[in-house]
Amino acid sequence: MHIPKGFRFAATQAGFKHAGKLDLGAVVSDNPAIAAGVFTTNKFQAAPVLQCREMLDSGRKMSGFLVNSGQANACTGDQGRANCRETLNLAAMALDIPADELLPASTGVIGAQFDMNKWEAAMPALAKSLGTVSPEETAKAIMTTDTVHKLAEASFELKGGTVRLLGMCKGAGMISPNMATMLSFIACDADISTEAWQTMLTDCVNLSINRVTVDGDMSTNDCVMALANGASGIAIESEEEYILLRKHLLEVLEELAYKIVMDAEGGTKVAFIQVSGAKNDADAERVARAVGNSPLVKTALFGSDPNWGRIICAAGYSGADFNPEELVLKIGGVLVFRNGTPEPGNMDDLLNPIMAERDIVIHLDIGEGPGSSMLLASDLSREYVSINADYRS
Amino acid sequence: MHIPKGFRFAATQAGFKHAGKLDLGAVVSDNPAIAAGVFTTNKFQAAPVLQCREMLDSGRKMSGFLVNSGQANACTGDQGRANCRETLNLAAMALDIPADELLPASTGVIGAQFDMNKWEAAMPALAKSLGTVSPEETAKAIMTTDTVHKLAEASFELKGGTVRLLGMCKGAGMISPNMATMLSFIACDADISTEAWQTMLTDCVNLSINRVTVDGDMSTNDCVMALANGASGIAIESEEEYILLRKHLLEVLEELAYKIVMDAEGGTKVAFIQVSGAKNDADAERVARAVGNSPLVKTALFGSDPNWGRIICAAGYSGADFNPEELVLKIGGVLVFRNGTPEPGNMDDLLNPIMAERDIVIHLDIGEGPGSSMLLASDLSREYVSINADYRS
Numbered sequence: 001m002h003i004p005k006g007f008r009f010a011a012t013q014a015g016f017k018h019a020g021k022l023d024l025g026a027v028v029s030d031n032p033a034i035a036a037g038v039f040t041t042n043k044f045q046a047a048p049v050l051q052c053r054e055m056l057d058s059g060r061k062m063s064g065f066l067v068n069s070g071q072a073n074a075c076t077g078d079q080g081r082a083n084c085r086e087t088l089n090l091a092a093m094a095l096d097i098p099a100d101e102l103l104p105a106s107t108g109v110i111g112a113q114f115d116m117n118k119w120e121a122a123m124p125a126l127a128k129s130l131g132t133v134s135p136e137e138t139a140k141a142i143m144t145t146d147t148v149h150k151l152a153e154a155s156f157e158l159k160g161g162t163v164r165l166l167g168m169c170k171g172a173g174m175i176s177p178n179m180a181t182m183l184s185f186i187a188c189d190a191d192i193s194t195e196a197w198q199t200m201l202t203d204c205v206n207l208s209i210n211r212v213t214v215d216g217d218m219s220t221n222d223c224v225m226a227l228a229n230g231a232s233g234i235a236i237e238s239e240e241e242y243i244l245l246r247k248h249l250l251e252v253l254e255e256l257a258y259k260i261v262m263d264a265e266g267g268t269k270v271a272f273i274q275v276s277g278a279k280n281d282a283d284a285e286r287v288a289r290a291v292g293n294s295p296l297v298k299t300a301l302f303g304s305d306p307n308w309g310r311i312i313c314a315a316g317y318s319g320a321d322f323n324p325e326e327l328v329l330k331i332g333g334v335l336v337f338r339n340g341t342p343e344p345g346n347m348d349d350l351l352n353p354i355m356a357e358r359d360i361v362i363h364l365d366i367g368e369g370p371g372s373s374m375l376l377a378s379d380l381s382r383e384y385v386s387i388n389a390d391y392r393s
Numbered sequence: 394m395h396i397p398k399g400f401r402f403a404a405t406q407a408g409f410k411h412a413g414k415l416d417l418g419a420v421v422s423d424n425p426a427i428a429a430g431v432f433t434t435n436k437f438q439a440a441p442v443l444q445c446r447e448m449l450d451s452g453r454k455m456s457g458f459l460v461n462s463g464q465a466n467a468c469t470g471d472q473g474r475a476n477c478r479e480t481l482n483l484a485a486m487a488l489d490i491p492a493d494e495l496l497p498a499s500t501g502v503i504g505a506q507f508d509m510n511k512w513e514a515a516m517p518a519l520a521k522s523l524g525t526v527s528p529e530e531t532a533k534a535i536m537t538t539d540t541v542h543k544l545a546e547a548s549f550e551l552k553g554g555t556v557r558l559l560g561m562c563k564g565a566g567m568i569s570p571n572m573a574t575m576l577s578f579i580a581c582d583a584d585i586s587t588e589a590w591q592t593m594l595t596d597c598v599n600l601s602i603n604r605v606t607v608d609g610d611m612s613t614n615d616c617v618m619a620l621a622n623g624a625s626g627i628a629i630e631s632e633e634e635y636i637l638l639r640k641h642l643l644e645v646l647e648e649l650a651y652k653i654v655m656d657a658e659g660g661t662k663v664a665f666i667q668v669s670g671a672k673n674d675a676d677a678e679r680v681a682r683a684v685g686n687s688p689l690v691k692t693a694l695f696g697s698d699p700n701w702g703r704i705i706c707a708a709g710y711s712g713a714d715f716n717p718e719e720l721v722l723k724i725g726g727v728l729v730f731r732n733g734t735p736e737p738g739n740m741d742d743l744l745n746p747i748m749a750e751r752d753i754v755i756h757l758d759i760g761e762g763p764g765s766s767m768l769l770a771s772d773l774s775r776e777y778v779s780i781n782a783d784y785r786s
Contacts, residue, residue, distance in 0.1 A: 043717045044709035075705050077734030110702025111735050220706050295688070295773070296781055303782030309503025312468050313613050316437035324436045341470030342504045380688070381782075382775040388689055389696030389774075 001135060002155055004164040004189035006030040006231025010095070010130040011137035014122035016070025016108065016115075023069045024122055025141030026102075027185055028095055028130060032061030033229035034191075035103065036198035038205045040222035046074035047084040048104040049223060055103060059194060062227060063101035065185050066091045067142045069170065071108040074220035083114040090119055094127040105183050107144055107170060107221050139168040142183055145265050145387055146170050152255035154248040158241060160234040163190045165245075167252040169209075169224075171260045184209060184224040184256055190245055191230030200246050201226050208253035212261050212376045224253075261376040266383030269301045270376055274363045278371030283320035285373040287364055290318030292377030301360065301379035306351030308336045315364055322366040330363040331355075394528060395548055397557040397582035399423040399624025403488070403523040404530035407515035409463025409501065409508075416462045417515055418534030419495075420578055421488055421523060425454030426622035427584075428496065429591035431598045433615035439467035440477040441497040442616060448496060452587060455620060456494035458578050459484045460535045462563065464501040467613035476507040483512055487520040498576050500537055500563060500614050532561040535576055538658050538780055539563050545648035547641035551634060553627040556583045558638075560645040562602075562617075564653045577602060577617040577649055583638055584623030593639050594619050601646035605654050605769045617646075654769040659776030662694045663769055667756045671764030676713035678766040680757055683711030685770030694753065694772035699744030701729050708757055715759040723756040724748075 010026040017023040037056050039049050055062070066088065073080050084104055092099035129137075139149035150171075155164045169184035186201070205224050226249075236245050261270045273292050278284035291297055294314040300307040308329060315327060329337040332354030336343055354360060403419040410416040430449050432442050448455070459481065466473050477497055485492035522530075532542035543564075548557045562577035579594070598617050619642075629638050654663045666685050671677035684690055687707040693700040701722060708720060722730040725747030729736055747753060 042706065042709040043715070044705055072702070075702055075730065075733070075735065077732065079734070109700075110706060111730070220702075220709060295777070299778050299781035302778065305782065307502075309465070309468055309613075312437055313435065313503060316435040316613060322436070337468065337504070339470065340468070341472070342468065380778060382778045384688070385692050385695065385773060385775045385778060388692035389698065 001151070002153060002164050003135060004166050004187045004231070006189055006229045007166070007187045008131040009133050009135050009138040010126050011133045011141040012122055012125040012129050014068065015118045016068055022137060022141035024126055025067050025138035026064055026091065026095060026126060026130065027138060027187060028064040028097060029187070029227055029229040030231065031229055032063050032101055033227035034194050034197050035062035035225065035227050036194070036201040037223060037225040038202055040220060042220050042222070044075055044220045046072055046106060046221040047076055047080035048073055048106045049221060050081065051084050052103050052105070052223060052225065055100065061101065062103055063097040064095070065103050065105060065225060067105045067183060067185070069107050069142050069144050071106060071112055071114060072110045072221050073106040073114060074110045076111065076113055079113055083116060086116060087114065087119050090123050091126065094123040095130055103225055105221070105223055105225070107142065107183050110220060135166060135168060142168070142170040144170060146263055148263055150256055150259040150263065152252040152259070154252050156244055156248050158234050158244070161232060163232050163234050163245065164188070165248055165252050167256050169256045169260065183221065186224070186226035186249070186252065188226065188228040188249070189230065189232035190228050190234055190236050191232070192228045192236040192245070196236065196242060197226065197228050200242070200249055204246065204250040204253050207250060208257045211374055212257045257376060261378050264378030265387045266381040267378035268358070268381060269379040270359050271301055271379070272359065272361045273375040273377055274361065275366065276363070276372045277326070277365040277367040277369055278373070279321055279367070279369040280371040281373055282371070283322065284371040286318040286320040287315045287366060288373045288375040290314040291362065291364070292375045295380055298377070298380035302381045304352070304355040306331065306348055306355050308347070308351070311362060311364070312337060315366065320366065326367045328365040332361055394544070394559070395546060395557050396528065397559050397580045397622070397624065399582055399622045400559070400580045401524040402526050402528050402531040403519050404526045404534040405515055405518040405522050407461065408511050409461055415530060415534035417519055418460050418531040419457055419484065419488060419519060419523065420531060420580060421457040421490060422580070422620055422622040423624065424622055425456050425494055426620035427587050427590050428455035428618065428620055429587070429594040430616060430618040431595055433613060435613050435615070437468055437613045439465055439499060439614040440469055440473035441466055441499045442614060443474065444477050445496050445498070445616060445618065448493065454494065455496055456490040457488070458496050458498060458618060460498045460576060460578070462500050462535050462537050464499060464505055464507060465503045465614050466499040466507060467503045469504065469506055472506055476509060479509060480507065480512050483516050484519065487516040488523055496618055498614070498616055498618070500535065500576055503613060528559060528561060535561070535563040537563060539656055541656055543649055543652040543656065545645040545652070547645050549637055549641050551627050551637070554625060556581070556625050556627050556638065558641055558645050560649050562649045562653065576614065579617070579619035579642070579645065581619065581621040581642070582623065582625035583621050583627055583629050584625070585621045585629040585638070589629065589635060590619065590621050593635070593642055597639065597643040597646050600643060601650045604767055605650045650769060654771050657771030658780045659774040660771035661751070661774060662772040663752050664694055664772070665752065665754045666768040666770055667754065668759065669756070669765045670758045670760040670762055671766070672714055672760070672762040673764040674766055675764070676715065677764040679711040679713040680708045680759060681766045681768040683707040684755065684757070685768045688773055691770070691773035695774045697745070697748040699724065699741055699748050701740070701744070704755060704757070705730060708759065713759065719760045721758040725754055
């Protein structure tokens with residue numbers, strides 16, 4: 001793992017989750033970094049989301065992230081905001097950076113207040129871990145129902161040298177395409193302007209993390225935040241340099257997005273839902289979301305059942321404007337339905353081996369329009385129900 | 394069971410489903426009846442839906458319903474339309490009524506063509522059963538994954554005598570509030586105009602069957618159709634008479650709606666989601682649907698887990714326009730959340746006995762506006778996944 005220059009990682013057990021689990025982490029940049037963020041559009045925004053938006057609106061450089069799992073600090077009112085600020089004060093002192101340069105994020109149960117004694121008690125261990133743990137440990141500290149930690153990296157050469165990017169995220173449930181629907185952190189050692197970094201992040205999130213769905217539930221705590229600290233000494237100034245960094249940032253975010261769906265709560269499948277020929281991108285997205293969020297499509301995926309009528313049905317109620325006679329459905333490249341009629345032949349024999357795979361490509365061409373969209377969707381399993389019915393998460 | 398005057402019922406085993414199961418039924422009125430219908434808004438409309446809409450558009454009186462389970466005759470193109478008409482010809486001859494007065498409906502797997510030999514072979518038995526079976530048998534013949542047949546009745550007195558209403562429906566999955574999302578048939582022996590009957594039916598469906606959700610999936614075959622044959626000899630002419638019939642029609646439809654959610658695939662709970670104080674009814678409905686369709690809310694219901702943060706979260710991403718500070722959440726009458734903050738005290742102790750019930754009232758007051766909505770929602774269980782992953786339905 002090639003860590004971007006000038007970043008250190010921290011992780012410890014604060015007791016927010018079960019004993020023996022990492023649940024508090026930090027990423028610290030040696031020098032203040034250009035910072036960008038994309039946040040949930042849920043009306044109920046968690047205290048750390050409100051705090052980060054306020055901090056990023058100031059346009060100031062930032063020195064790091066402070067992340068806990070086990071509690072979301074969402075729907076916690078004024079006390080939640082005050083607790084959030086107090087955790088920043090405690091951690092900033094412990095990590096020796098200014099409190100107004102530390103971006104907070106939280107994930108876990110909604111509605112419970114922080115136990116500030118646990119936060120205070122965890123500070124010495126958090127400080128001690130800084131610079132001694134790997135990014136893997138920090139990525140583990142932000143997991144909730146995730147079964148694996150999620151990291152992605154990229155690097156590329158410019159004439160001045162190598163630029164490195166490292167991303168980490170958590171997320172397995174309460175995942176929907178309207179916004180990031182998880183926590184994701186990007187560290188980059190390029191030198192770039194605030195405006196360019198924010199634009200690049202927003203664009204890339206829309207093309208990656210906003211294109212996944214597990215259960216259609218958009219969380220109160222979603223955020224993707226990115227720091228660019230310039231420690232590589234390489235400036236992103238020309239259009240070519242911008243395009244190259246954007247390409248690699250998108251790769252990192254796409255890899256994280258895939259990893260979220262691969263680790264979806266109880267998930268066993270990743271459906272790549274591609275929609276083309278729509279009147280516009282919004283209509284294409286409506287179809288992709290209707291298919292990707294349909295419990296009937298998702299249970300058919302889980303059962304490896306080529307029950308394609310459920311896909312057509314979901315497209316039909318999506319609200320997108322199209323002529324049903326023009327819809328062409330292919331699954332794994334096999335033509336299944338066109339001109340309002342199923343293809344002749346024993347479709348089950350053709351589709352069964354495709355449905356048995358982990359990754360399944362579902363392509364809906366719904367007309368002659370220029371609109372297109374893509375969505376990564378998980379399946380819906382008994383395990384998903386068990387995870388969310390039997391445990392408080 | 395008080396059967397409306399002038400209606401007879403039929404049911405037989407045609408072999409569309411497993412051997413030994415009733416899967417073909419009919420309701421016949423002795424004289425042509427005023428007919429009304431409400432149909433799915435899915436872009437892909439099943440052949441029988443297209444056929445019924447065409448027939449009802451003619452404004453003609455109708456003499457009955459012909460319903461099969463086991464196959465939906467949806468996404469079957471021109472051949473599906475031709476097959477649908479041919480089944481009407483066969484059944485009309487067998488039942489001795491005009492083919493253009495017999496309204497078809499189908500439910501089952503999408504995309505497969507009818508086996509017309511099975512239809513032909515079933516006609517003698519269907520004809521023989523007419524008038525000899527009870528409405529229960531016909532209601533059983535239209536079941537798919539339903540575990541119980543669903544009937545509701547009402548009667549009331551006018552000065553001329555008694556008016557009777559009988560409703561039956563099927564539906565346990567692919568149930569969503571945008572339209573009827575199931576098959577439902579109403580028989581009434583009042584004498585009423587076509588316009589009044591259609592208006593009454595549309596109004597009452599919007600207040601009952603359109604207010605339920607199992608999985609947010611709107612079927613290709615949904616319909617509610619109602620016949621009023623006037624056989625009671627009692628005319629509905631005054632406003633008082635109209636209001637009285639409407640009240641009883643609504644009661645029948647509400648009972649059927651509740652029975653659908655009670656029999657939801659794998660369902661163990663019925664949540665009554667009430668939203669008030671919205672800017673308008675559409676916003677209230679957005680909140681109710683977001684909560685009622687959230688897999689996380691539904692799995693919490695299944696687990697009897699008072700994890701109220703998921704309800705707030707769903708309201709927050711519903712797209713409704715409201716101020717989160719004004720939202721007040723009550724579960725089973727217990728105040729849980731207001732002013733952006735959870736109520737103090739041990740909420741779990743208060744809510745656990747409420748969540749253990751079968752029927753759970755969730756009330757969200759989201760502001761000072763006049764908009765309100767109600768939705769009946771099922772929970773999401775491992776059994777739902779099993780039903781839809783392991784069996785082709």
